[in-house]
Amino acid sequence: MTTTAAPVRPYQHYVYAYPHKTAYRPLPDRPVLADVWAGEARDALSFYAHIPFCEVRCGFCNLFTRVGAPEGLTGRYLDALERQAIAVREALGDRRPARFANAAFGGGTPTFLTADELTRLCDIAERRMGVDLRAIPLSVEASPATATADRLAVLAERGATRLSLGVQSFVEAEARAAVRPQRRADVEAALGRIRDAAIPVLNIDLIYGIDGQTSASWRHSLDVALAWRPEEVYLYPLYVRPLTGLGRRADSGTGPAAADLAWDRERLARYREGRDHLLAHGYRQHSMRMFRRADAPEQGPDDYACQTDGMIGLGCGARSYTSTLHYAFDYAVAMPEIRGIIDAYAATTDFSRARHGRRVDEDEARRRHLLQSLLQAAGLPVAEYRERFGTAPQDDFPGELAELADRGWLAEEDAGRLLRLTDEGLAHSDAVGPAFFSPAVRAAMAAHEPR
Known part of the structure; x- marks a missing residue:
């Protein structure tokens, strides 16, 4: 197809949530959670617990996490998480009991916690929030070093249905280039322990675009992963972000250049190779990043990015969503800032108010629904959009949709009746998503000062 549209950079922004957290600001009115949740649907909520600790910080990582924990910090953090859970449950009230449809423990690395601490985390979710972990999909993120038999046994016993292991590369030189020191033997030992734990779904994360990666080495990592027959595989493009290890290398002129057009071409080539390889081995594509084995059990909404708004997040890096307000705690990438925010969270006694977030009006809700549907391979059913908003997406976003076409x-x-990204549209998801950001969100993101 011939197009007159100007070329765009394919890797602009990973849209796993909208509005992005860098568009959040301190809420001047600090609304009471009981008011925030009054009138909200609560029969199919999502639950998320954030554990902001890792044994090492990878060079590409800009997640809200710190390396290690001083003596007693994880215990104090769980104390605060429990206080927050009690406050949120009180805010929801008992008149219309909350019911949860799915749950996830993320981070950071939740399995940084000891087995006893993971047991306590599950107890908080169940006894304080009323999340029946054994009755709903529960996804947990882990690293090879922390996927130990005792931790996995706790998760399996408490109902974990999905374990996501951050591998990134089975080639040790590539892992070092991504500032992720690990030995392949240790990674495979962890995969063996996960399979022994009999958690139903294993996901393996891999990254393409690492310095020194070739078509052959990328295929090698894919094949090693496939040998474990993971139910899911996520393929992530490498990003170089400010204040990360690789970002500092790029600033010094020793790492990959974030604005390098040749690097864009390399990443697109590796993406297509990975996509085609997985499709040829019995996987189905659910989004640009997510591939599921055709015979794997379903796990609920892909990426936990469903279009509905009910999300309860506990922990200092977690977000909560209602239909009109998205809220969280403060956000940072630099380690000193993160340490300060975690320490402040652990000392917090009053969790009854939302302090940091962004109001979501109907225009933003339309954008969120559209982009989070469109970025899934299944596409956007026009009737669902019309039923929710009373208009068609073609009426609300004629220019953006026409340009994509x-x-x-x-x-x-x-x-x-259905709007669906083509294969090339999915390949350019990280350019498609930002096309639907509102001017106000763009401005807020641009004004955010990384720290």
């Missing part, structure tokens, strides 16, 4: 990235199917 002009590029060959968007197709209308079933007589216009």
